[in-house]
Amino acid sequence: MLRPQTLLAHEEVSVTLAIFDLDNTLIAGDSDHSFGEYLADIGWVDAEQSRATNNRFYEEYKAGTLDILEYSAFALKALVGKSPEVLAQLQQDFLANKIASMELPKARALVEKHRNQGDDLLIITATNRFVTTPIAQWLGIDDMLATEPEWVDNKITGKVVGTPCFQGGKVTRLNTWLTTYPGNLDGAYFYSDSFNDLPLLSKVDNPVAVDPDDTLRAHAEQAGWPIISLRD
Known part of the structure; x- marks a missing residue:
């Protein structure tokens, strides 16, 4: 969790911010796509139709052509109207049955390296907060920006509130977050695997391509950005 600060209005804290994409960066897979698979596995959706749609969106x-609002409506549809107790159990089951096997020891070591250096840690992910909150907790990172499902009367409606945390939306969401953060982006790191994150990678002082897709790898090589692997 970001450290509490008592600051005057003009003061900033000289702490480095380490920002991490989640899917295929800190974990060895895509939690969004895997959640769709999991819902099919447990019978919450029509398996054949849902898998076909889920694969199309992935x-x-x-390809960089995803309509994030259309996808979010699909991803959240099965959760609409379910009780918080049912949804909380679903989150934990998904974490245990799908996400735990995606653990990357090198990713955890990277997170701990930044933590031990005194850096502030932040996940920024396009995947919705319902799916990602337990994963962030499992990784030991308290602060996260994610696509936000709408809740009304303690139930998910299937809609998204605010700017989806995707492509340039990550920059928009981060800029808003920075208005209440007691520091700035000076020296900040951002680790990502996807060319969809080029807007944010281009904004920080220390962009790092992690097991990148072909487009991001080519861009990183041309720009002279570090390219690392967190896979075994």
């Missing part, structure tokens, strides 16, 4: 994401 291909669109990889």
Whole structure:
């Protein structure tokens, strides 16, 4: 969790911010796509139709053509109207049955390296907060920006509130977050695997491509950005 500060209005804290994408960066897989698979596995959705749609959206994401609002409506549809107790159990089951096997020891070591250096840690992910909150907790990172599902009367409506945390939306969301953060982006790191994150990678002082897709790898090589692997 970001450290509490007592500051005058003009004061800033000289602490480095380490920002991490989540899917295929801190974990060895895509939690969004995997959640759709999991819902099919447990019978919450029509398996054949849902898997086909889920795969189509994932291909669109990889191509950079995803309509994030259309996808979010699909991803949240099965959760609409469910009680908080049912949803909380679903989150934990998904974490245990799908996400735990995606653990990357090198990713955890990288997070701990930044933590031990005294850096502030932040996940910024396009995947919705319902899916990602337990994963962030499992990784030991308290602060996160994610696409926000709408809740009304303690139930998910299937809609998204605010700016989706995707592509340039990550920059928009981060800029808003920075208005209440007691520091700035000086020296900040951002780790990502996806060319969809080029807007934010281009904004920080220390962009790092992590097991990147082909487009991001080419861009990183041309720009002279570090390229690392967190896979075994």
